[in-house]
Amino acid sequence: MLKPEEYKFFLDYVYGLIVVDTDANIIFMSKQFADYIDVNQDEVVGKPIKEVFPPTKMDKALDKGEPEIGDFYIIEGKAVASTRVPLRKNGKLVGLMEYDLFQDTEMLEQFIENYINLDEEIKYYKEEVQKLRSARYSIDNIIGNSQAIETLKKEIRYAARTNSTVLIQGETGSGKELVAHSVHNLSKRYFQNFIRINAASIPENLVESELFGYEPGAFTGAKPKGMKGKFELADKGTIFIDEIEELPLSIQVKLLRAIQEREIDKIGGKKSIPIDIRIICATNQDLEQLVRENKFRKDLYYRLNVVKINVPPLRERREDIPKIAEYTISILNNMLGKNIKGIHSKVIEELMKHDWPGNVRELQNVIEKAMNFAEGNMLRVKDFNFLFAEKCMDPDMASIEWNNPIEEIKRNAEREFIIKALDLNDGNRTKTAELLKISRSLLYQKMKRLNIEYKR
Ligand SMILES: Nc1ncnc2c1ncn2[C@@H]1O[C@H](COP(=O)(O)OP(=O)(O)OP(=O)(O)O)[C@@H](O)[C@H]1O
Numbered sequence: 001m002l003k004p005e006e007y008k009f010f011l012d013y014v015y016g017l018i019v020v021d022t023d024a025n026i027i028f029m030s031k032q033f034a035d036y037i038d039v040n041q042d043e044v045v046g047k048p049i050k051e052v053f054p055p056t057k058m059d060k061a062l063d064k065g066e067p068e069i070g071d072f073y074i075i076e077g078k079a080v081a082s083t084r085v086p087l088r089k090n091g092k093l094v095g096l097m098e099y100d101l102f103q104d105t106e107m108l109e110q111f112i113e114n115y116i117n118l119d120e121e122i123k124y125y126k127e128e129v130q131k132l133r134s135a136r137y138s139i140d141n142i143i144g145n146s147q148a149i150e151t152l153k154k155e156i157r158y159a160a161r162t163n164s165t166v167l168i169q170g171e172t173g174s175g176k177e178l179v180a181h182s183v184h185n186l187s188k189r190y191f192q193n194f195i196r197i198n199a200a201s202i203p204e205n206l207v208e209s210e211l212f213g214y215e216p217g218a219f220t221g222a223k224p225k226g227m228k229g230k231f232e233l234a235d236k237g238t239i240f241i242d243e244i245e246e247l248p249l250s251i252q253v254k255l256l257r258a259i260q261e262r263e264i265d266k267i268g269g270k271k272s273i274p275i276d277i278r279i280i281c282a283t284n285q286d287l288e289q290l291v292r293e294n295k296f297r298k299d300l301y302y303r304l305n306v307v308k309i310n311v312p313p314l315r316e317r318r319e320d321i322p323k324i325a326e327y328t329i330s331i332l333n334n335m336l337g338k339n340i341k342g343i344h345s346k347v348i349e350e351l352m353k354h355d356w357p358g359n360v361r362e363l364q365n366v367i368e369k370a371m372n373f374a375e376g377n378m379l380r381v382k383d384f385n386f387l388f389a390e391k392c393m394d395p396d397m398a399s400i401e402w403n404n405p406i407e408e409i410k411r412n413a414e415r416e417f418i419i420k421a422l423d424l425n426d427g428n429r430t431k432t433a434e435l436l437k438i439s440r441s442l443l444y445q446k447m448k449r450l451n452i453e454y455k456r
């Protein structure tokens, strides 16, 4: 270790370091700078800086008395950037210090390169954060060219142009989330946060703090620093409240206030916080009906229902099924490392007849399952046996059961469950029967009745 005063020695190596008094006479010039302008470091002390180094701006900076950071100028064709700092003691100006960021073009280039690298790094991290916080899907992910989809896309584009609250209604799996992402991504807010919250998945006693946050010490067990709620996180961006019908009535009042006043109250907070937010909600329920049953506040319903987007169920746009199927296969090929080239036309015919109560999500699941069964690179009817079993292989039973949805669902569930159990036991019938707590013979009977042809 050196003594503190010994470190002063290194000041000689600082680029362009000059200290002057209030008369702009030199007190100190680093050896680096003295060598650079070809003068003797000791001999210049006490001389006016203007005389020793005529291009100097230190005299003017003294008059100004304010710092100049990274002031850029050219001396004899060389790029220089200096920082000048007034020196004060007890508030009184006693002199000025200057040092250089760079003294020639090479250093400038290095500086710019560093800056660009840093800028790229910052951009990269910004994008990463953006990905984490943003809407993943865009309108191009909505596949189909049926009239219903064309209309839907028009409605999305329209909603994106406004700042109004959007209510998305549609059956489960029909693409409501996709629509919410698309509205945000097409709106002016696309570069801001897209914060998603599912009202059904938060325990009732946590909904308020999740949505609106809390101040430090708001309640026992609270984080000591307090917490930002989703509304605050989504400030300047969009908040997407999924399954809005699940919002407890007490929270509905607060949401109404947030929408009307454009401000929120944190739990334990003394002041309201203004927020600039775009609200998108989604539901697979008939909200109007819930309003009639007093399960959803009427005033809130009207506030939410400014721009309504109805997402049509898949059975009302069956002509989109081939395209969606194809699209799903291409995505799953990548994900599952498969190379399925297409679907047999017979399958498409059958898929188009199906009613798809689970909509696009169900179609995706069905295709994924079929891809797991597939042996060649085309999906064939037999790969879809689990779906068409009743229809294709057992026409008599199908005609009875097809009109009996409860039975059909039970049967499908039972079938799927048994196949899973067989999977778990590598097809071993004895172990599977044990797992299902039924006799081996009953398992065989069920497999026969449910058309389970399980090969080991
Ligand atoms: N038109 C479409 N084209 C391609 N994929 C779609 C389309 N509609 C929906 N999907 C896909 O189907 C799946 C279900 O969609 P999404 O999650 O948006 O449904 P949802 O209406 O929010 O359902 P839930 O009410 O169950 O939450 C997603 O994987 C989504 O990407």
Ligand SMILES: [Mg+2]
Pocket (backbone or CB within 6 Å): 176, 177, 242
């Ligand atoms: Mg959803």
